[in-house]
Amino acid sequence: MNFLTYILHLAGSGAFAYYSAAQIRDSKTRPNLLAGFYFAESGSVPFLSALSDRAATEGDTWLAEKLAKHASDETRHGQIFAHALQQMNKQVIDFKRQPQATSTNKSQQRSPFFAAFFEGYTQEQLKPAVIDWDVFMASTYILELDASKDFERMAKVLPDHESTARNLKLGMLCIAQDETGHAAYLYEAMMRRMSATKVQKLVDTWRTRKVNALLAMVGGILQRNGETRSLVQDSAPSEIDSELVAT
Numbered sequence: 001m002n003f004l005t006y007i008l009h010l011a012g013s014g015a016f017a018y019y020s021a022a023q024i025r026d027s028k029t030r031p032n033l034l035a036g037f038y039f040a041e042s043g044s045v046p047f048l049s050a051l052s053d054r055a056a057t058e059g060d061t062w063l064a065e066k067l068a069k070h071a072s073d074e075t076r077h078g079q080i081f082a083h084a085l086q087q088m089n090k091q092v093i094d095f096k097r098q099p100q101a102t103s104t105n106k107s108q109q110r111s112p113f114f115a116a117f118f119e120g121y122t123q124e125q126l127k128p129a130v131i132d133w134d135v136f137m138a139s140t141y142i143l144e145l146d147a148s149k150d151f152e153r154m155a156k157v158l159p160d161h162e163s164t165a166r167n168l169k170l171g172m173l174c175i176a177q178d179e180t181g182h183a184a185y186l187y188e189a190m191m192r193r194m195s196a197t198k199v200q201k202l203v204d205t206w207r208t209r210k211v212n213a214l215l216a217m218v219g220g221i222l223q224r225n226g227e228t229r230s231l232v233q234d235s236a237p238s239e240i241d242s243e244l245v246a247t
Contacts, residue, residue, distance in 0.1 A: 005204075005207065005208050005211055008211045008215065009207065009210075009211045009214075012211055012214030012215050012218065013146070013214065015214070015218045016150070016214055016217070016218065017150070017153055019218075020033065020150060020153075020154055021153065021154060021157045024154045024157065024158065025157050025158070027088075030088070031085055031088055031090040031232045032228060032230060032231050032232055034081045034084050034085055034168075034232075035081070035085065035090075035092045035093075035231035035232045036231055037077075037081050038078050038081035038082055038085070038092055039092065039231065041074045041077040041078040041081065041175075042074065042075065042077075042078030044071075044074050045071050045074050045075050045078070047128050048067050048068075048070050048071035048074060049067075049068070049071045050128035050129065051067050051128045051131075051136065052064045052065075052067035052068040052070075052071060054128060054129065055067055062192075063189055066185045066189070070182055070185075073178045073181075073182070077175050077178070080168075080171040080172075080174075080175065081171075083167075083171070084164070084167070084168045084171065085232065085235075086235065087164045087167070087168075088164065089234060089235055090232045090233070090234060090235055091232065091233060091234075091235035092231055092232055092233075093230070093231055093232060093233050111217070111220075112213075112216040112217055112219070112220040113213045113214070113216060113217040113220075114213070115216070116209070116212045116213040116215075116216035116217075117139065117209050117210060117212075117213035118139070118209075119209070119212075121135070133193070134190070134193070134194075134202060137186050137189050137190050137193075138190065138202040138203055138205070138206040139206050139209070140182075140186055141183055141186040141187055141190070141203065141206070142203065142206045142207055142209075142210050143210070144179045144180075144182040144183040144186065145179075145180075145183040146210065147176075147179045148176045148177070148179035148180040148183060149176075151172045151173070151175050151176040151179065152172070152173060152176040154172060155168075155169045155170075155172035155173045155176065156169075158172075187199070190202065190203075
């Protein structure tokens with residue numbers, strides 16, 4: 001990573017850290033942020049499961065098992081965020097049932113972050129059946145590595161005197177540990193396939209992409225004056241199994 005990219009990385013990461021900390025600390029904005037995490041974590045499960053099947057078909061048992069474990073972790077992460085939302089009497093909106101979810105609108109829903117992160121790649125090229133393994137491993141390595149730090153940082157700003165926030169803090173710290181493990185196996189997977197020099201070059205490329213994506217995301221937030229699309233709706237109070245947080 002060159003010096004300019006490093007400086008932009010620090011600036012973009014710092015801006016996101018400030019924004020996410022403010023959003024999760026405020027009880028009014030916390031549900032929408034958690035809903036975003038729920039969709040990100042749960043939404044990746046089919047993709048990772050399909051990749052696990054592909055790796056098994058290609059004879060890479062080690063990678064298939066790691067990807068299956070990754071998918072299982074992401075399922076549990078989604079449950080943790082859903083649990084936290086339920087404790088706040090909130091639930092995610094089922095957009096599949098929304099009448100405005102037409103194919104045209106769907107094409108416009110790709111976030112500025114991912115549009116910039118995967119610039120130059122079509123949706124077809126990123127499908128699990130055909131995605132280049134190097135692209136998947138390096139891009140996901142960067143996302144998981146940074147997510148582990150982001151979740152830990154956000155967990156630390158949650159208050160300990162509220163039981164709901166305290167439970168969420170414990171859950172997010174567990175998620176952060178899982179993300180660290182995901183980054184570790186993805187790095188090992190790259191090292192199994194190529195030289196250390198090529199791995200570093202690949203990681204630097206996707207680090208640069210992440211910097212550009214963060215700047216695009218921050219720019220989008222500024223254009224909207226901090227306003228975001230609502231991802232949650234009220235739900236009836238219910239008894240929640242708190243064991244989800246501890247597992």
